[in-house]
Amino acid sequence: MNQVKYLGYASLLILFFAFAALIFEKISSTESRSAKPMTVDFLQPNAKPVTINSEGKKIFQNNCQTCHALDKTITGPALRGVENRGPWTDRKNLMMWIKNPATTINKFQYTKDLVEQFGGQIMPSFSHLTDKQIENIFDYITNSPVQGSMAIAVN
Numbered sequence: 001m002n003q004v005k006y007l008g009y010a011s012l013l014i015l016f017f018a019f020a021a022l023i024f025e026k027i028s029s030t031e032s033r034s035a036k037p038m039t040v041d042f043l044q045p046n047a048k049p050v051t052i053n054s055e056g057k058k059i060f061q062n063n064c065q066t067c068h069a070l071d072k073t074i075t076g077p078a079l080r081g082v083e084n085r086g087p088w089t090d091r092k093n094l095m096m097w098i099k100n101p102a103t104t105i106n107k108f109q110y111t112k113d114l115v116e117q118f119g120g121q122i123m124p125s126f127s128h129l130t131d132k133q134i135e136n137i138f139d140y141i142t143n144s145p146v147q148g149s150m151a152i153a154v155n
C-alpha cells in the first residue's frame with residue numbers, strides 16, 4: 001500500500017517539475033522575443049565597405065585636428081556631415097573657405113552667423129593646400145565611418 005503512495009508522490013513531484021520547466025521556458029522565450037534585434041551593419045546585404053581616404057586623413061590630422069573633430073565641437077565645429085550644411089553643399093565654396101576664410105565670411109549669411117557663434121574667432125587660412133588635398137580632406141570627412149560602427153573599412 002505504501003509503495004502506491006510513494007509512487008503517487010513521485011509522479012506528483014515529476015508533474016510539478018515539468019510544469020515549472022514549462023513556465024520557465026515561457027518566461028525566457030518572451031524575454032528574448034521582446035529584446036530589440038541587434039543591427040550589425042556588415043551582416044546586412046546592402047552594407048557597403050567604406051573607403052577611407054587615407055591621404056585626406058593625414059592632411060586632416062596635420063592641419064585641422066587641433067581645432068576640429070568629426071563628432072564633437074572643440075575650437076571649431078564638428079565636421080561630420082558638413083557638406084550637407086549651408087554653402088558647403090557646393091565644394092567650390094568649401095575650397096574658397098579653406099583657402100581664405102576671412103574673405104569668405106562676408107559672402108554668406110551662414111558664415112557670418114557661424115563666426116559669430118564661435119566668438120568672432122576666424123579660422124586660419126590654408127592657402128598652401130592644393131585643390132586635390134582639400135578634396136581629399138573632405139572625401140575623408142564625408143566617408144569616414146561613425147566610431148564604433150561595424151562598417152568595414154578598406155584601405
Ligand code: HEC
Pocket residue numbers: 060063064065066067068075076077078079082085086088094098101114115116118119120121122123124126137
Ligand atoms: C585654429 C583653429 C582651426 C583650425 C586649425 C582649422 N579650423 Fe576650421 N574652423 C575653425 C573655427 C573657429 C570655425 C568656425 C568659423 C569661424 O569662426 O571661423 C571653423 C569652421 C570650419 C568649417 C565650417 C564648419 C561648419 O560647420 O559650417 C569647415 C568646413 C572647416 N572649418 C574646415 C577646416 C579644415 C578642413 C581645416 C584644416 C585644413 C580647418 N578647418 C582648420 C577653427 C579652425
